[in-house]
Amino acid sequence: MSAHAYKKKNPVWDWLTTVDHKKIGILYLASGAFFFLLGGLEAILLRVQLLYPEFDFVGAETFNQLLTMHGTTMIFLAAMPLVFGFMNAIVPLQIGARDVAFPFVNSLGFWLFSLGGVLLNLGWFMGGAPDAGWTGYAPLSTTSPGNGVDFYVLGLQISGIGTLIGGINFLVTIINMRAPGMTFMRMPLFTWSSFITSGLILFAFPALTIGLALLMFDRLFGSQFFAAEAGGNPIIYEHLFWIFGHPEVYILVLPAFGIFSEIIATFARKRLFGYSAMVFATALIGFLGFMVWVHHMFTVGLGPIANSIFAVATMLIAVPTGVKIFNWLFTMWGGKVSFPTANLFAVGFIPSFVLGGMTGVMLSVPPADYQYHDSYFVVAHFHYVIVGGVVFGLFAGMYYWWPKIFGTLLNEFLGKLHFWLFFIGFHLTFFPMHFLGLMGMPRRVYTYLSGQSLDEANFAATIGAFLMGLATIIMLWNIIQTSIKGKKAGNDPWDARTLEWAIASPAPEYNFAQTPLVRGLDAWWLEKRAGNKAMIAAEPLDDIHMPDSSILPLVLSIGLFIAALAAMYSNWVIAIGGLVITAVAMILRSVIDYHGYHIHKEDLPDEGREGK
Amino acid sequence: MQMKRWRNVWRFLPLLSVIALALTGCGNEQLTAMLPKGEGAEMQFNLMMLSLYIMIGVFVVVALIYTVVLVRFRRRGESDNEIPEQTEGNVVLEILWTVVPIILLLILAVPTVMTTFALDEGTEKVPEGATVIKVTAHQYWWEFEYPDLEVKTSQDLYIPTGERVYFELVSKDVTHSFWVPTLGGKMDTNTATTNKMWLNAQEPGTYYGKCAELCGPSHALMDFKVIAQEKEDFEAWAEKMKEAGSQAASDQAAQGEEIFANSCIGCHAVGSEGGNTGPNLTNFGDREKVAGILDHTDQNIKDWISNPSEFKPGNNMPAFGDQLNDEELDALVVYLQGLKVEE
Numbered sequence: 015m016s017a018h019a020y021k022k023k024n025p026v027w028d029w030l031t032t033v034d035h036k037k038i039g040i041l042y043l044a045s046g047a048f049f050f051l052l053g054g055l056e057a058i059l060l061r062v063q064l065l066y067p068e069f070d071f072v073g074a075e076t077f078n079q080l081l082t083m084h085g086t087t088m089i090f091l092a093a094m095p096l097v098f099g100f101m102n103a104i105v106p107l108q109i110g111a112r113d114v115a116f117p118f119v120n121s122l123g124f125w126l127f128s129l130g131g132v133l134l135n136l137g138w139f140m141g142g143a144p145d146a147g148w149t150g151y152a153p154l155s156t157t158s159p160g161n162g163v164d165f166y167v168l169g170l171q172i173s174g175i176g177t178l179i180g181g182i183n184f185l186v187t188i189i190n191m192r193a194p195g196m197t198f199m200r201m202p203l204f205t206w207s208s209f210i211t212s213g214l215i216l217f218a219f220p221a222l223t224i225g226l227a228l229l230m231f232d233r234l235f236g237s238q239f240f241a242a243e244a245g246g247n248p249i250i251y252e253h254l255f256w257i258f259g260h261p262e263v264y265i266l267v268l269p270a271f272g273i274f275s276e277i278i279a280t281f282a283r284k285r286l287f288g289y290s291a292m293v294f295a296t297a298l299i300g301f302l303g304f305m306v307w308v309h310h311m312f313t314v315g316l317g318p319i320a321n322s323i324f325a326v327a328t329m330l331i332a333v334p335t336g337v338k339i340f341n342w343l344f345t346m347w348g349g350k351v352s353f354p355t356a357n358l359f360a361v362g363f364i365p366s367f368v369l370g371g372m373t374g375v376m377l378s379v380p381p382a383d384y385q386y387h388d389s390y391f392v393v394a395h396f397h398y399v400i401v402g403g404v405v406f407g408l409f410a411g412m413y414y415w416w417p418k419i420f421g422t423l424l425n426e427f428l429g430k431l432h433f434w435l436f437f438i439g440f441h442l443t444f445f446p447m448h449f450l451g452l453m454g455m456p457r458r459v460y461t462y463l464s465g466q467s468l469d470e471a472n473f474a475a476t477i478g479a480f481l482m483g484l485a486t487i488i489m490l491w492n493i494i495q496t497s498i499k500g501k502k503a504g505n506d507p508w509d510a511r512t513l514e515w516a517i518a519s520p521a522p523e524y525n526f527a528q529t530p531l532v533r534g535l536d537a538w539w540l541e542k543r544a545g546n547k548a549m550i551a552a553e554p555l556d557d558i559h560m561p562d563s564s565i566l567p568l569v570l571s572i573g574l575f576i577a578a579l580a581a582m583y584s585n586w587v588i589a590i591g592g593l594v595i596t597a598v599a600m601i602l603r604s605v606i607d608y609h610g611y612h613i614h615k616e617d618l619p620d621e622g623r624e625g626k
Numbered sequence: 627m628q629m630k631r632w633r634n635v636w637r638f639l640p641l642l643s644v645i646a647l648a649l650t651g652c653g654n655e656q657l658t659a660m661l662p663k664g665e666g667a668e669m670q671f672n673l674m675m676l677s678l679y680i681m682i683g684v685f686v687v688v689a690l691i692y693t694v695v696l697v698r699f700r701r702r703g704e705s706d707n708e709i710p711e712q713t714e715g716n717v718v719l720e721i722l723w724t725v726v727p728i729i730l731l732l733i734l735a736v737p738t739v740m741t742t743f744a745l746d747e748g749t750e751k752v753p754e755g756a757t758v759i760k761v762t763a764h765q766y767w768w769e770f771e772y773p774d775l776e777v778k779t780s781q782d783l784y785i786p787t788g789e790r791v792y793f794e795l796v797s798k799d800v801t802h803s804f805w806v807p808t809l810g811g812k813m814d815t816n817t818a819t820t821n822k823m824w825l826n827a828q829e830p831g832t833y834y835g836k837c838a839e840l841c842g843p844s845h846a847l848m849d850f851k852v853i854a855q856e857k858e859d860f861e862a863w864a865e866k867m868k869e870a871g872s873q874a875a876s877d878q879a880a881q882g883e884e885i886f887a888n889s890c891i892g893c894h895a896v897g898s899e900g901g902n903t904g905p906n907l908t909n910f911g912d913r914e915k916v917a918g919i920l921d922h923t924d925q926n927i928k929d930w931i932s933n934p935s936e937f938k939p940g941n942n943m944p945a946f947g948d949q950l951n952d953e954e955l956d957a958l959v960v961y962l963q964g965l966k967v968e969e
Contacts, residue, residue: 243817
């Protein structure tokens with residue numbers, strides 16, 4: 015079947031059917047970037063509405079749809095896929111694997127995510143987007159008129175299944191597919207944090223699945239789980255949502271921590287300080303992340319005992335997070351730190367995130383939280399954490415890994431402009447929000463009356479948002495320029511430390527012609543310092559087995575998409591038709607044997623061979 | 627090149643600090659949480675400050691190390707090819723930055739837990755003689771009931787100063803959150819459970835209240851007022867409220883009363899007469915705002931009655947612009963403006 019490998023494939027068909035983790039990574043990155051721009055546009059519209067007191071720009075209903083879709087899009091459709099994009103593009107390379115454990119599942123995860131995301135956004139064109147907040151609290155969500163919240167419930171459900179199976183895939187990949195010598199305590203920090211994040215996904219997403227399923231029953235099938243008059247209780251939804259929702263924060267930020275750990279060590283030209291402490295701190299943050307969800311619910315009225323326990327648990331998270339900050343600082347201490355854009359974002363992240371961490375500790379104090387909660391103080395806090403942590407991390411990762419993924423270098427001048435504008439705009443937007451909250455401005459308000467001393471800070475915040483928008487446009491320009499005429503990057507443009515830099519940029523289809531032998535932490539750095547030009551091979555050169563591509567993941571996802579859309583309009587014939595498509599795709603997958611194909615060793619290019 | 631880069635860093639710092647200064651005005655003193663005028667708000671403010679001081683201490687340490695790193699350990703150009711020593715770590719340092727934060731957090735945790743319990747004190751078994759108020763949140767207005775005083779009102783919450791006033795909070799439709807920043811933190815109003823809290827205003831005055839939980843399109847407009855009065859003034863107010871009922875001082879007002887009895891009384895009560903699905907209007911003439919947000923002028927009242935959704939999108943009051951002519955609206959306004967219990 016080897017002819018298969020050399021047939022010129024139709025590029026569209028190739029992208030729709032690919033099971034190659036690098037291509038799926040690019041698909042995740044591209045769709046994540048698209049949704050990031052969409053969520054950013056929504057944010058700008060929100061800020062324009064709040065530019066002046068009693069300003070009329072989009073109005074109350076649209077504002078609530080925008081705030082709901084901004085949050086939902088940024089968390090589920092931008093940050094999640096961008097994190098998954100880097101995990102896909104980089105983790106198999108970092109552990110010296112040829113692909114992920116389940117390439118088919120990987121593709122399925124992507125298509126479920128992306129079609130769920132499309133479904134979620136269809137509301138804009140079909141009578142109104144969801145408007146109950148990204149948290150979707152009942153009874154507001156169960157009583158919201160129209161189909162808006164249905165798009166939220168079903169779109170997130172489908173997209174969430176994609177994330178869940180993606181997480182399982184990475185758990186298995188990292189446990190089973192590591193190259194010889196790549197012990198757990200030699201794994202790069204990005205792989206470690208991807209591993210822990212995948213574990214968090216496995217345990218956190220089912221809670222969301224249940225919460226959304228109950229919402230679905232209440233909205234579509236007339237059940238009354240959250241209707242107080244029928245004996246239901248909406249607080250159950252709040253618990254389910256935050257049992258998922260808090261770990262979700264760590265699901266996003268731990269991979270960003272991993273990215274920073276790679277970048278800071280690389281550009282300090284030093285081994286990561288306190289590697290094992292960093293690993294244990296990451297694991298501890300992941301573990302404690304499940305013990306603190308009630309700090310989102312201090313004002314729900316659960317009583318002083320519950321509030322106190324969760325307050326102390328929340329404070330504890332500051333300890334491993336602090337450990338990480340100090341270890342990053344001491345990685346740079348005594349190093350030779352250079353500042354390309356990737357490292358600017360990493361270095362800019364440290365003070366920004368520390369501010370977010372400070373307000374995090376302040377929020378863990380229930381009596382003080384009775385004031386902060388649901389005010390702009392909280393808006394300031396979580397944007398410091400999610401923009402200052404996650405988004406800075408994703409940007410840093412983009413500048414750092416772009417050469418490995420695409421083979422070219424992003425323009426450094428535009429990159430630095432992007433960083434400075436974004437950094438200044440970010441602080442200008444969110445720093446004043448702390449004061450807005452303390453001055454009595456609740457969050458999620460579409461306007462504020464004049465004469466409440468809220469005008470200046472809101473104006474400043476909107477100007478900051480424009481700066482971030484401008485920075486993003488410059489980033490886009492950079493990406494377009496680089497795609498057209500980017501400078502070719504070598505295999506290892508940053509003199510980096512981990513395995514992905516030992517192979518060509520972009521990595522060949524099969525990643526490693528010969529599985530490498532890993533001889534320590536920072537495997538590639540060790541070989542370079544030992545004077546080797548390539549990794550030592552752990553196996554003789556042989557034919558490489560590759561998985562077959564398949565259209566079934568897309569078909570399966572389209573079936574669910576159709577079923578969900580039809581169910582919203584109670585068109586049960588079409589809904590069942592959609593489920594039948596999904597079922598047939600699953601049956602086909604089960605009964606057809608996929609043998610894959612081989613790339614013959616004679617056909618491997620010379621430079622693909624290692625250890626020569 | 628490197629010097630230039632550094633100037634960039636410092637250039638925006640003065641900008642930021644000017645903005646921060648302009649904003650650190652503590653806000654509107656009837657609304658802000660930073661100038662507390664209630665016992666609860668003060669306890670909460672003290673904890674905010676304690677946690678802020680501890681955190682500033684941590685930030686200073688991080689900032690110092692950070693500055694030293696960025697100044698001292700830069701790579702000086704491409705030619706600087708010296709490979710730094712590949713330090714693995716330092717156990718003493720790891721222990722240090724684990725143990726010191728734990729101690730700092732203990733210093734914070736003890737008063738945190740004590741205050742959490744203190745703020746809940748008395749809510750289960752309300753002390754003898756204390757004022758109890760039942761708060762019911764609706765999309766998008768607030769209902770206040772004083773069961774012991776047999777008084778019901780809405781939008782303007784009257785409380786006595788110098789004592790803890792106990793609240794029982796529920797919601798009729800979706801989750802809201804009851805927040806008077808200057809007097810104390812917020813508490814959600816749930817549909818399925820009753821929440822309890824207290825507020826203690828230390829001086830007479832008017833304070834702004836907000837809904838803090840997204841509750842629909844007009845969430846931003848669900849404002850109310852807290853009018854804190856000396857105990858005797860409050861008691862006098864309650865007495866007058868108990869007596870108050872429908873009153874018409876002129877012919878025009880009498881016409882308005884009739885219109886009210888035909889069109890409004892199904893939802894709005896005056897005194898003990900009338901429905902309960904809309905705000906109680908017994909002391910409507912005393913209010914500073916129409917519907918919590920508009921200035922209390924005759925024209926605004928007319929506009930509101932004609933088309934409430936224009937001012938509070940998504941609210942449940944039907945528009946009466948088509949049903950009542952201008953003359954009827956005028957009469958209704960005169961009647962409503964006459965509903966006063968205070969001078």
